[in-house]
Amino acid sequence: MVSKGDDIITPRDENHVDFSFDREEQRIIDSRVGVGCQVFMHYCNGTGFDPKQAVEAVLAEFKVNYEYDMVLKEFEKDVETKTQYRIGYGDEKPEV
Numbered sequence: 001m002v003s004k005g006d007d008i009i010t011p012r013d014e015n016h017v018d019f020s021f022d023r024e025e026q027r028i029i030d031s032r033v034g035v036g037c038q039v040f041m042h043y044c045n046g047t048g049f050d051p052k053q054a055v056e057a058v059l060a061e062f063k064v065n066y067e068y069d070m071v072l073k074e075f076e077k078d079v080e081t082k083t084q085y086r087i088g089y090g091d092e093k094p095e096v
Contacts, residue, residue, distance in 0.1 A: 030064045034071055039085060041075040 021029065037055045044051040056068050077083075 029062065030066070033058065033062045033064050034066065034074070037071045038075050038078070041071065042078065042085060045079070 037051075037058055040055065041051050052068060052072075055071055059066070059068060059071070
């Protein structure tokens with residue numbers, strides 16, 4: 001969790017709330033959204049599925065301060081440098 005305070009939530013009406021974060025919290029959220037989109041692009045790579053619309057929808061939903069082209073550029077750098085992501089669970093280390 002980024003923030004622990006109840007002061008980040010402002011009820012707009014019975015069906016909606018607004019959230020506010022300080023600059024550092026927003027930077028962390030924006031970064032994590034971007035990395036998530038980038039990893040999703042790796043997941044889709046080679047499947048024939050174009051993740052552009054899904055990534056653009058996520059970026060719009062979170063109102064980050066960058067666009068799809070920036071995520072695409074980072075993904076293309078990963079492909080060029082043969083970057084690999086490995087995921088472990090709990091205390092397990094991912095196989096290399």
